Amino acid sequence: MKIGVPKEIKTNENRVALVPAGALALVTAGHSVTIEKGAGEGSGFSDDLYVKAGAKIAPDAASVWKDAEMIMKVKEPIEREWPHMREGQVIFTYFHFAADEKLTKAHIASKAICIAYETVELPSRELPLLTPMSEVAGRMAVQEGAKYLEKIFGGRGVLLGGVPGVLPAKVVILGGGVVGINAAKMAAGMGAHVVILDLSLERLRYLSDVMPANVQLLHSNRFAILEQIVDADLVVGGVLVPGAVAPKLILKGDLKTMRQGSVIVDVAIDQGGCVETMHPTTHENPTFVIDGVIHYAVANMPGAVPRTSTFALTNATLPYALQLANKGWKQALKDNGALLKGLNMVGGTVTYPAVGQAFGIPVEPASKFV
Numbered sequence: 001m002k003i004g005v006p007k008e009i010k011t012n013e014n015r016v017a018l019v020p021a022g023a024l025a026l027v028t029a030g031h032s033v034t035i036e037k038g039a040g041e042g043s044g045f046s047d048d049l050y051v052k053a054g055a056k057i058a059p060d061a062a063s064v065w066k067d068a069e070m071i072m073k074v075k076e077p078i079e080r081e082w083p084h085m086r087e088g089q090v091i092f093t094y095f096h097f098a099a100d101e102k103l104t105k106a107h108i109a110s111k112a113i114c115i116a117y118e119t120v121e122l123p124s125r126e127l128p129l130l131t132p133m134s135e136v137a138g139r140m141a142v143q144e145g146a147k148y149l150e151k152i153f154g155g156r157g158v159l160l161g162g163v164p165g166v167l168p169a170k171v172v173i174l175g176g177g178v179v180g181i182n183a184a185k186m187a188a189g190m191g192a193h194v195v196i197l198d199l200s201l202e203r204l205r206y207l208s209d210v211m212p213a214n215v216q217l218l219h220s221n222r223f224a225i226l227e228q229i230v231d232a233d234l235v236v237g238g239v240l241v242p243g244a245v246a247p248k249l250i251l252k253g254d255l256k257t258m259r260q261g262s263v264i265v266d267v268a269i270d271q272g273g274c275v276e277t278m279h280p281t282t283h284e285n286p287t288f289v290i291d292g293v294i295h296y297a298v299a300n301m302p303g304a305v306p307r308t309s310t311f312a313l314t315n316a317t318l319p320y321a322l323q324l325a326n327k328g329w330k331q332a333l334k335d336n337g338a339l340l341k342g343l344n345m346v347g348g349t350v351t352y353p354a355v356g357q358a359f360g361i362p363v364e365p366a367s368k369f370v
Helices: 020-028 047-052 061-067 079-084 101-110 131-148 178-189 201-210 222-229 252-257 267-271 306-327 329-335 353-359
Strands: 002-005 032-036 056-058 070-072 090-093 113-116 170-174 193-198 215-219 234-237 263-266 287-290 293-296 343-346
Touching: 002 061, 020 032, 020 047, 020 306, 032 047, 032 061, 047 056, 056 061, 061 079, 070 306, 079 101, 090 306, 101 353, 113 329, 131 178, 131 234, 131 263, 131 267, 131 293, 131 306, 170 178, 170 222, 178 193, 178 201, 178 234, 178 267, 193 201, 193 222, 201 215, 215 222, 222 252, 234 267, 263 267, 306 329
Parallel strands: 002 032, 002 070, 032 056, 070 090, 090 113, 170 193, 170 234, 193 215, 234 263, 263 293
Antiparallel strands: 113 343, 287 293
16 A cells, blocks of 8 residues: 655644654555655654655655555644545544534545544543543643743742642643543642542542542532632643534633633643633644633644654554555454544545534444445
8 A cells, every 4th residue: 555644734733643663564564655755853753764664755745645545644634735635545644523614524525535543442432542642632731731820921820739838739620531630640740739520430430549649539510610610720621522522611601710810721622622712722822811711722732742742643553554554444444343433434425423413414334335
């Protein structure tokens, strides 16, 4: 199979979809790999490293897209890339279709085969290709939140862990999944007072066994959320409904009850965000303020630490990419039920129910196409 890796062009996105070792694995398996010139530089991989691995270097994105039977990316193709997409071409990346109708309709029109990292799902309900970036984003949420609590960034001027004689900051985490547990580890490790809210009692029991003493656990409901955010210094939104729009847990009116200079980091922004007033931001302009509350909603948070993120992502995606390349997409999806759940659309037809529900688009079962 001909595999293409274009350079990511989303604002301040420095990750790359394939490390040189991954290129070597695909080439060794008998496939051709073409990397756009400079695609790996943001993550510390020179073109020479890819050449040594057996990959070809293309001068521009158009050349990569034109020849590739499968495109591997990190982020969804943005508008400048849409003209490159074509019928029958496999695109393997994060899409988050349910949060963006224009993006969804562009990919339907392309008739490409869209396999989304974020909806590949194991029988255990684990999302193996979303997990590594959720781990990074959860840890970064606390790192960034701590920064924006500093007075020079408009925050309350609070040190997350406090000092002897001064109480630590309060960190409220909405969702006890991968984002939530990683955010809690960071915040608790820095000495903060941490509260995790989650709907699943089973999850809360698990967290009770693994979290340190400065982490409290609370069953999530509207009243509990309102009670906890009133005196929160940092709120981390880490809720996830796989492939679907995130529920709005903090409403505009709720901000007036929060402390001036407190910070909300909405990691769920890729799926529309769990805060009503939130909209996507960039690493260049990461925050905005409403009712005195600092909103942080960078949609590609892990792009700020591309070296770590690229290794973490490709460790997870490469085995699936090899299956797609070795068997062809149809046979790979037929043989692997987890990968089949990653199929979001094919030939102009939506195959992932949550995407269809988001925009009232008819859905056909993915199994029909393999």
